[in-house]
Amino acid sequence: MNQKETVSYCLDALKKAGAEKAVCSLTNSEKKELNVEFGEMSLFRTTFDTSMGMSVIVDQKKGATSINKTDKDSIDTAVKLVMDMARGSQPDDAYDIAENQSPQTFSKGDESANQDKMYQSLEEFVDYVKSTYPQIQIEAATMDFNHSKSFFQNTNGVDFEVREGMYGFSPMFLSKDGKNTSSFNYTGVSALEIDKPLYKYGTIDSLLKQSVEQLQTQNIPEKFVGQILVTPDCLGDFLGFITGDISDGKMITGNSIYKNKLNKQITHPKLTFHSHPVSNEIADGYFVTSDGYIAENSTIVKNGILKTHLLGIYGANKLEKNRAVNDGGATIVEAGDNPHSDIIKNIEKGLLLARFSGGNPSSNGDISGVAKNSYYIENGEIKYPISETMISGNIQEMFNNIGEISSDRIDFGYCIFPWISFKGVTIS
Amino acid sequence: MKHESLNKYKDSFTHYTELRVQENRNNRVQLTNGDVTGNVATTESGVSARVFKDGNWGFSSNPNITDDSIVSVVKASTENVQFMNTKDSSRCGYFLPETKANYDIDLGTKKDRQNQKYWVDFIREVDAYIENKFPELLSRNLVLGGLDMEKSLYTSDGSESYSMTPRALFAMALSIEKDGAPVSIMNPWGGLGHLEDKIFQPSDYFSDIDALVEKLKQKADGVHANAGMKDVILDADLAGILAHEAIGHTTEADLVLGGSVAGDFLNQEVASPLITLIDYANTYDGETCPVPVYVDDEGTKSEDVTIIKDGVLKRFMHNKDSARHFETEPTGNARAFEFSDEPLIRMRNTAFVPGTSSLDDMIASIDDGYYLVKTGNGQADSTSEFMFAITMGYEIKNGKIGRAIKDTTISGIAFDVLKTVDMISSDMSWSSAGMCGKKQLIPVGMGGPAIKCKVNIGGR
Structure with missing residues (x-):
């Protein structure tokens, strides 16, 4: 059986076993991955994997399983297991599967990687770091190419095929000079093709430069309440609270602080952001949602007003709200008016927050954590890199106290983020 | 299988x-x-x-x-x-x-x-x-x-x-x-x-x-912690995360090779003499540890690694390649999570060795501080600066437990914090609910007694 026939066989077997509604997906993937360890090219990995997922609804009871085999015996065993699991569960009217949509095939990216070119790009990066920033030690760096071919079918007639090829690069590094050691820092980017030196992607070169500066840190002069200017590398930690809070988990439990805020102001009017999984602006988006709908772009917050929750089929049915047109992610934050260098000039006392090492936010949005790889700002100037400094605040309040959003933004391949300043944060 | x-x-x-x-x-x-x-x-x-x-x-x-x-x-x-x-x-x-x-x-x-x-x-x-x-x-x-x-x-x-x-x-x-x-x-x-x-x-x-x-x-009904450097007691239920995040990661030999500050401190006093920290392979005090490893994924017999002995940094955790580099023996710490993962240097069951104090005496010794009893996520750094979330804790006022506090985070430079330890309880509590993330996830065990030290606490 080919892949599509395998999925059809599985779906048919689930129906024969008594499933009233069923979903089956199959992904075959191949990854080539080059690794740098301690500044040396050290490991080359090629991995193949298979993921066959199936979920069923019977008597409005649901079960799900996944295996990484596609032989008939393994599928038949998994079909029996998932049917037993569903029958042993509890009914819930909110369970459902995606409605019928026209069969479609989606594709993007290369079919295969040129491993010589991958090696050359990574080697050039290592050489660039050694020659430009001799104090930097690359703890680890990974460059990979993932190619996957997926099939998704359900008993309502959904029939999608997706082929994707994507490059990824993620370096982790620190600086060391004698007994001085900087905090490690890291970043990551995705791209459909490698068409420039790796250090030119995202914020990589500026983070390398900052790492050397961070060999010499100072403590802040005193505990104070001030502004933090959150960098694009760090912004996802804060936006993630909003998107997590409007998704199924928090919404269904009732713990979301935005559960009754649709079409209401939840942030400062300066903030607008979108989830654009099928935009040409985002290299590493997706075509099909986890529930089996064709993904569409959406605006999550427009001028501070919440425009959609991020509910899947179950969450939408459970809460009698609308299903989101995508799974979130692929986030694009709209640019502000001034470059981040000008925003710094308007900060009387605060931090440039480049990495946040913090506890998971409380349900009410309270956060606290360590300001890593960050700088003290005073009278509109970056003064020095800091250490042993914590920030505390409430994310809900922070987003209502946005100072400015930068006009310059960084494209990481999977999101596009600006710098955003927040007022009223405790810095200690 | x-x-x-x-x-x-x-x-x-x-x-x-x-x-x-x-x-x-x-x-x-x-x-x-x-x-x-x-x-x-x-x-x-x-x-x-x-x-x-x-x-x-x-x-x-x-x-x-x-x-x-x-x-x-x-x-x-x-x-x-x-x-x-x-x-x-x-x-x-x-x-x-x-x-x-x-x-x-x-x-x-x-x-x-x-x-x-x-x-x-x-x-x-x-x-x-x-x-x-x-x-x-x-x-x-x-x-x-x-x-x-x-x-x-x-x-x-x-x-x-x-x-x-x-x-x-x-x-x-x-x-x-x-x-x-x-x-x-x-x-x-x-x-x-x-x-x-x-x-x-x-x-x-x-x-x-x-x-x-x-x-x-x-x-x-709790209050925000008063942000700043404070005397705290880390309950036995969360001392393990201090062992894991604060010291454990910095003494994994691959991170030492990557520049971790611990590389500069071998055989030096890095902690109070009360501190002994061990990454147990599979057995503690005659009992099987939460994540027992007998042979690691490079085929090395797993052995206990005494990382800190009486306050002195004694040894790192190794795989074969780091042992080759440091001209020492591999310790059996190479572990992979999934079949498609290569083995990395990972902790197994990292714990502080219990002391002799009682928790009541430890609480009574603090005039103004916090008793921290539940933790969430944590993270380490090459500088040994660590943080972890506190999801339940109490004020200590004049030697007595006071009001509960809201969620917060504590942090510190591990090798500085451990020098401030002046009391360790005789308890021992193991946990293994969490996963450690380092390129791959892996189940880990961690444990320890209650520890009194000074840390930076977030709050208002």
Whole structure:
């Protein structure tokens, strides 16, 4: 059986076993991955994997399983297991599967990687770091190419095929000079093709430069309440609270602080952001949602007003709200008016927050954590890199106290983020 | 997984080679406010090989476990290392230390396995107790599940091992509304073993649940911590995360090679003389640890690593490659999470050794500080600056426990914080609910007694 026939066989077997509604997906993937360890090219990995997922609804009871085999015996065993699991569960009217949509095939990216070119790009990066920033030690760096071919079918007639090829690069590094050691820092980017030196992607070169500066840190002069200017590398930690809070988990439990805020102001009017999984602006988006709908772009917050929750089929049915047109992610934050260098000039006392090492936010949005790889700002100037400094605040309040959003933004391949300043944060 | 020797494939080896067949099995039942929101079982298995030659590594994996696929995986990983060697021959002549160990262990239950319906009914009974007794709660989220890791290994050094290591987890997150905003608390149970060996009657958890709800209510009425450097007592239930995050990561030899500050401190005093910190391989005080490792995924017999002895940094955790670099012996810390993962240096069961103080005396010794009893996520740094979340704690005023505090975070430079330790309790508490993330996830155990020290606490 080919892949599509395998999925059809599985779906048919689930129906024969008594499933009233069923979903089956199959992904075959191949990854080539080059690794740098301690500044040396050290490991080359090629991995193949298979993921066959199936979920069923019977008597409005649901079960799900996944295996990484596609032989008939393994599928038949998994079909029996998932049917037993569903029958042993509890009914819930909110369970459902995606409605019928026209069969479609989606594709993007290369079919295969040129491993010589991958090696050359990574080697050039290592050489660039050694020659430009001799104090930097690359703890680890990974460059990979993932190619996957997926099939998704359900008993309502959904029939999608997706082929994707994507490059990824993620370096982790620190600086060391004698007994001085900087905090490690890291970043990551995705791209459909490698068409420039790796250090030119995202914020990589500026983070390398900052790492050397961070060999010499100072403590802040005193505990104070001030502004933090959150960098694009760090912004996802804060936006993630909003998107997590409007998704199924928090919404269904009732713990979301935005559960009754649709079409209401939840942030400062300066903030607008979108989830654009099928935009040409985002290299590493997706075509099909986890529930089996064709993904569409959406605006999550427009001028501070919440425009959609991020509910899947179950969450939408459970809460009698609308299903989101995508799974979130692929986030694009709209640019502000001034470059981040000008925003710094308007900060009387605060931090440039480049990495946040913090506890998971409380349900009410309270956060606290360590300001890593960050700088003290005073009278509109970056003064020095800091250490042993914590920030505390409430994310809900922070987003209502946005100072400015930068006009310059960084494209990481999977999101596009600006710098955003927040007022009223405790810095200690 | 079919348990059979892999030594029949040794003729396909041409260089130093590790061959591993592995199966991970996960199952999970989740109940949210009484509704089943998760009823999932996953199985992933396959074969991988890693080959070392002239300072380079090649790795390959395949989900199919047949004679042909196993030989082809060895061939592909050999070709990968050859590709690396054609690009860089500067480390030609590097050899790994040879180790040979043989061990088979199956820690799976000897009882009949229950089906998913049994566990759905179990979790619903626990949930019904909570719903009936505490109707004032905003949400109830209960998760019951397990992870089985089953591995067979054969190496060109002649090591051969098999292990079946299950882990059971029962966790609940409860929340209550206070002033229009949710306040939540979480508690895990479980550890080494299948659910059948760890989780018995729903009623076994009722008293713990009563205490958890009481803590939740205290926290809802809690105050923000006063941010800054404070005297604190880390309860025995969370000292383990200090061992893991603050010191453990900085003393993994790959991070030392990457520039961790610990590399500068070997054989120096880095902590109070009260501090002894050990990464236990598999056994503590005659009892099996939460994550026992007998032979690691490079085929090295796992041994305890005394990282700090009486305040002096004594040793790092090693795999074969770092041991080669440091001209020492590998310690059996090389572990991989999935069949498609290469072994990395990972902690196993990292713990502070208990002291002699009583918790009551420790609390009485603090005029103005905090008693911290529950933790969430944590993170380490190359500088030894650590942080971890505090999800339950209390003020200490004039030697007595005071008001509960809201969620916060503590941080510090580990080697500075450990020098401030002046009391350690005689308790010992192990936990293994969490996963450690370092390129791959991996189950870890951590433990310790209550510790009194100074840390930076977040707050207002």
